[in-house]
Each structure stands twice: as C-alpha cells, then as structure tokens.
Amino acid sequence: MGKTVGIISLKGGVGKTSAVSALGGAIADFGQKVLLIDGNFSAPNLGLHLNIIDPKITLHHVLDRTANLKDAIYESGNLDVMPSSIFERININPLDLKNRIKTLKRKYDVILLDSSPALNEETLAVMLASDELLVVTTPDYPTLSMTLKAVKVAKQRGTQIEGLILNKVHNKNFELSLKDIEKTAEVPVMAVIPHDVNVLRALSEFSPSTIYNPKSKGSIEYKKLAAVLIGQKYKPFKLNNFLRITPKRQEINREILYKRVFK
Numbered sequence: 001m002g003k004t005v006g007i008i009s010l011k012g013g014v015g016k017t018s019a020v021s022a023l024g025g026a027i028a029d030f031g032q033k034v035l036l037i038d039g040n041f042s043a044p045n046l047g048l049h050l051n052i053i054d055p056k057i058t059l060h061h062v063l064d065r066t067a068n069l070k071d072a073i074y075e076s077g078n079l080d081v082m083p084s085s086i087f088e089r090i091n092i093n094p095l096d097l098k099n100r101i102k103t104l105k106r107k108y109d110v111i112l113l114d115s116s117p118a119l120n121e122e123t124l125a126v127m128l129a130s131d132e133l134l135v136v137t138t139p140d141y142p143t144l145s146m147t148l149k150a151v152k153v154a155k156q157r158g159t160q161i162e163g164l165i166l167n168k169v170h171n172k173n174f175e176l177s178l179k180d181i182e183k184t185a186e187v188p189v190m191a192v193i194p195h196d197v198n199v200l201r202a203l204s205e206f207s208p209s210t211i212y213n214p215k216s217k218g219s220i221e222y223k224k225l226a227a228v229l230i231g232q233k234y235k236p237f238k239l240n241n242f243l244r245i246t247p248k249r250q251e252i253n254r255e256i257l258y259k260r261v262f263k
C-alpha cells in the first residue's frame with residue numbers, strides 16, 4: 001500500500017510545484033512507482049512543468065465523475081501525472097479528493113499532491129487527502145509567517161507534518177537561519193535547496209530539476225529526502241562523510257525521520 005504526501009505552503013512562488021516535480025523525479029529514480037496529482041485546482045500548472053500542455057481529461061473530470069482515474073493519468077518520463085484543467089469551468093468539490101484517489105494507493109508507492117497557495121478548500125482537501133505533509137518555505141519573514149499558519153492548520157487537521165523544505169536559499173547573512181526557522185515553526189527542516197538558475201532551466205525543458213541536473217546540490221538534497229520518504233538509504237560519497245565532519249542539521253533530521261518511520 002502506497003502513501004500520499006502533500007506538498008503545501010500558503011504562499012505562491014515559494015517552489016511547491018517545483019518540489020513536487022523534483023521530489024517525484026528523485027523517488028521514481030529509486031525505482032518506485034510515483035504519481036503526481038495537481039491539487040491546485042483553480043490555478044493548476046503541474047502539467048506545464050512536465051510537458052502536459054492541454055490535457056483533455058483531468059482531475060476535474062475525475063472529481064465530477066465524468067471520467068475514470070486512469071483516463072486522467074499521463075506519462076512524463078518515469079512519472080505518472082494527473083493534471084487539473086486550467087481553462088475549463090467544471091464545478092467540483094475539492095473535498096472529494098481523498099475519496100476519489102484512495103484506490104490509487106494500491107497502484108503507486110508514492111502519490112505526491114501539489115496544492116494551492118491559499119488557505120481555502122483546495123488546500124484543506126490536499127491536507128485531508130495526505131498521509132503526510134511537507135511544507136515548502138523560503139528564508140524570509142513573509143514566507144515564514146505563512147509557514148507558521150500552514151503548520152498550525154495542518155496540526156489542527158491532524159495530518160502528520162514530516163518537515164520543511166527550505167527552498168531558494170542564497171546563503172546570505174540577511175536570510176533567516178535554518179535554526180531560527182526550525183525554532184519558530186517547531187518543525188524540522190528536511191532539505192535545504194539552494195536558489196539555482198538550473199531549476200528555471202529545467203522548467204523551460206519541462207523536466208524535474210533532479211532529472212535535468214542530477215548532480216546539483218539541490219538535486220542531491222531532494223534525493224536524500226526521497227530516500228528517507230521511501231525507507232531507502234542514499235549516501236553519495238562525500239569527503240565530509242569520510243573525514244567525519246559534523247553532519248548538517250538537515251542530515252540529522254532526515255536520520256531521525258528514517259528511524260521513526262522505518263525502524
């Protein structure tokens with residue numbers, strides 16, 4: 001039986017959809033069966049990240065019961081994707097999401113859910129349909145405030161928050177530190193993704209950044225997070241490991257998550 005993992009944040013542009021695509025690419029690379037679902041119902045763009053430009057049948061049709069699940073699933077490289085409709089006006093109840101997709105857990109090891117950037121029914125639907133959540137944040141106060149709100153709501157709904165993905169990090173001293181973010185949000189950071197123009201390049205090529213540029217720092221972070229989510233070990237050789245230099249905070253957090261879930 002597979003699991004659903006929601007990728008959320010109550011702010012746009014922080015990198016949710018990019019994270020869904022990158023993490024999906026990384027998990028599929030470990031040989032797992034992965035489905036990405038666009039839960040950003042009113043402004044969907046996961047399909048556009050992965051070269052699914054104008055899908056005729058989508059999650060919208062699945063939710064209004066005019067299509068079967070399998071007819072709304074498209075292939076993009078080693079990923080399966082269920083996009084949503086951008087322009088068609090179809091009345092749906094987002095809260096049906098959990099029920100409509102539950103049989104897919106038998107077919108897929110991991111289902112990643114993209115989400116809307118606002119506190120609305122769409123985001124609640126993704127929270128309720130997710131077994132676990134990852135919250136995407138960037139190291140600045142406006143985003144952190146929204147991250148706190150997302151964490152609070154998710155906790156109220158009782159969905160397990162596995163951690164934060166700290167994205168678009170420039171490593172400048174004006175940015176909020178990982179330590180401060182963890183302390184304020186009371187959620188561990190599971191991956192630190194640098195701001196990297198290659199993520200934009202990957203987008204222009206309709207490819208997950210982890211497939212387009214597998215050796216970048218961000219891609220390696222995503223692969224390590226992917227491994228932890230599916231209970232595998234991924235340790236690329238690094239001089240740091242060899243010299244036993246103190247591991248980074250997110251390495252420790254991932255080890256704790258791995259032990260909690262798989263030991």
Ligand SMILES: Nc1ncnc2c1ncn2[C@@H]1O[C@H](COP(=O)(O)OP(=O)(O)O)[C@@H](O)[C@H]1O
Pocket residue numbers: 009011012013014015016017018019117167168169193194195196197199200203218
């Ligand atoms: N680590 C990163 N470095 C550089 N650009 C990024 C990074 N992550 C995301 N982006 C870019 O930021 C923009 C918004 O990302 P997106 O994933 O669409 O955010 P969201 O889904 O949260 O609205 C996109 O153009 C994307 O390519």
Ligand SMILES: [Mg+2]
Pocket residue numbers: 016017018040045114115
């Ligand atoms: Mg998005």
